[in-house]
Amino acid sequence: MTRPVSRFPVPDLDDMPTDLRDAILRVQEKSGFVPNIFLALAHRPAEFRAFFAYHDALMDKADGLSKAEREMIVVATSGLNQCLYCVVAHGAILRIRARDPRIADQLAVNWRKADLSPRHRAMLTYAERVAIAAQQIGPEDHAALAEAGFSRDEAWDIGAIAAFFAMSNRLANAADLMPNDDFLMLGR
Template identity: 65%
Template sequence: MTDKISRFPVPELDALPEDVRERILAVQERAGFVPNVFLMLAHRPAEFRAFFDYHDALMEKDVGLSKAEREMIVVATSAAGQCLYCVIAHGAVLRIRAKNPRIADQLATNHRKAEITPRQRAMLDFALKLSTRGSEVEDADIEALRVHGFDDDAIWDIGAIVGFFAMSNRLVHLAGTPPNEPFYLMGRVPKG
């Protein structure tokens, strides 16, 4: 792995605004390392704040979609967008949240053959269509989700996660940000 995490400036932690620095240090405390995307985005503090506030609003709730299902959307659509960082980083989070060391690899390769429920398959069918062929989304696609028990809020969340991570994928491509090494083993081997 390269030590370079961005094609753009990466500020020193002590040079960052206090709230940005504190958020990065809190993540480091929980994870044991600083995910590269935090450092890559830190050179633009206002965008860093907006990015992670929206990320948390979408990904840290457990209503309508489980936290694991939210990560499933990220992994499947990031694979379609060829974003190595998001597949690896969110694959790690998915393995932990789903308590399944195989799931992220399955979703990144072919969600139709993954160990998921029919409801989750419908969710990912829709997410991938929106991600790769968004202009083709029709009322029938929304109705297919409703058949599987998704309400308007859950359907909106699926779409918002797809949209947010399309942006995230593109920023990672722009910056050339690689995944951190620890992500590769998270959720595969016991912690410690």
């Protein structure tokens, strides 16, 4: 049985504003398929633009956290938030960026049992706190990040990524967004 991409309307490419269609076609050219998140958000063009502008600002930075570390945060917190779409999609990206076929599954199921460095444990401890108990964050949380070698800008990025994807996880779950099968074997 083939499930729909989302429980909300998914417009045809020909019916989308030109900038959205062009962005989607660029992603398709690069990856070989169109990730369902692009299709699901296309029915709300202003939100599509805002979502991907913030996503790209967080995830495509050249300085600070590595691209693999950024994806580790996404996968671990998406697992905590039980977001099938983000675990599968970002798990594929993480496997590729980390060059490790096992890391995404470990982080998604229980990051505390994964083979991680002390630096990455500190990073994911803070990310988890932001994702599910941000009201409890205190000076000791920031001290632990500093002790692990994270700068203030990197601490911000860890928190911002965890917070952004907490929102994204909730949106994907509310929309019943299904991951593309194309993600399943990437990086394995």
